[in-house]
């Protein structure tokens with residue numbers, strides 16, 4: 273497995289692959305890889321001739337009071353996981369490679385970026401869209417793989433790719449969960465044992481919401497209320513939002529019909545957790 277530490281090295285490698293008509297799959301990550309990332313890499317391995325995993329903790333998507341400095345970094349372990357899942361290359365640029373002095377260009381996906389998590393993390397999705405476009409420019413993938421756990425991120429990247437006619441297929445992949453339902457996330461490492469034990473209630477709440485949606489006379493508000501009651505049983509929790517939205521527009525669903533998504537973001541101690549489930553009515 274090759275380690276490409278600069279955009280030029282990665283671009284040259286991708287050019288060589290493209291010149292042999294090989295299809296390229298990209299799995300963009302910020303490292304601290306877990307079984308959720310492994311499932312994306314394995315899927316890319318099955319569907320593409322060559323697989324690149326990018327590992328870059330992107331400063332542009334963290335707010336001034338967020339966890340950029342303490343975000344877990346574990347390159348040697350991450351490289352082993354990538355190799356064991358069959359990746360051909362890890363792309364690990366430095367911050368100066370991606371954002372050299374004088375850098376001024378950012379991508380804004382309007383509307384979708386200011387809803388849900390965007391209300392609590394201003395500028396976050398601008399940073400995500402910018403870095404993902406830059407990764408696409410360097411790796412030139414045919415297909416790029418993202419987890420549905422970050423459902424809003426996935427919707428924004430699909431929108432950007434369609435709006436900018438990017439020649440890449442965006443593949444959304446199911447969330448991987450712990451046995452008790454907690455969605456895998458690099459940020460789960462921040463949870464204390466007590467918080468970890470309570471964190472399962474986020475998915476339990478969403479599941480309760482799905483059950484409520486199937487009950488007679490259910491309304492969007494009764495569904496979100498069912499989720500809130502389960503989550504509020506966690507000592508010291510605070511809820512950023514619980515929302516039932518249209519899967520494509522991410523706007524609040526006025527009624528229970530069509531393909532909807534139930535999403536929640538909560539704060540447990542110093543850790544912010546997000547999760548979502550489909551609601552098909």
Ligand code: PAF
Pocket residue numbers: 300301302328330333400403404422425
């Ligand atoms: O989901 C992530 O890990 C990041 O937001 C991404 C897509 C790699 C962009 O930095």
